[in-house]
Amino acid sequence: MSERLVLHEYARSGNCYKIRLTAAHIGARLERREYDIMNDETRTPQFLASVNANGRIPVLQVGDRFLPESNAACHWLATGSALLPTDRFDHADMLRWMFWEQYNHEPNVATLRFWTGWIGLDNLSPLQAAQLPGKRAAGIAALKLMEDHLASHDWLAGGAFSLADICLYAYTHTAGEGGYRLADYPAVERWLARVVAQPGHIPLDA
Secondary structure, eight states, rough: OSSSSSEEETOOOHHHHHHHHHHHHOOOOEEEOOOOOOGGSSSSSSHHHTTTTOOOOOOEEEEEEESSHHHHHHHHHHTSSSSSSSSSSHHHHHHHHHHHHHIIIIIIIIIHHIIIIIOOGGGGOOHHHHHHHHHHHHHHHHHHHHHHTSOOOOOSSSSOHHHHHHHHHHHHTTTGTTTGGGGGGGHHHHHHHHHHHHHTOOTTTT
């Protein structure tokens, strides 16, 4: 890729990690700019005006253009690589898992990780505390759906390692940090090991 790629990120975020992991698998070099989300560094007037008016990261900067939303950035990076199925249905099925990750998986599994490790469950607001049981139940349901699928499939879509596996790996492998018991999902654990074994894999803290 000839254009300069800059990842505006908070490195411990799974959404940011999935972009780094995609880049590692395709051999793309990313410059990295870190923001402290706990000190609202993505809410400054400069960030809102020049990086993302939505005040969120990650954002992949491609030359002088900015692409928010982690799965969109991953898809842009992976275009033309083996991470995207060539079969039309398999490609759509990969996208289905990626949409599901952001709608059903990440809002529950990732949120409990953040509430547990960054805020502390004893420090939740009344609204957050009221949402906790529902989010935990929804996270368990998401992991169970993955377990049922992976019990009979090595990979999420297309019969091969794809971008769907990268995007779901990011927060699934840290689910224990949110209080979920990954040991309850043996097929998911085997899938996590397969993802780690792929050439080019890098850990979250790389």
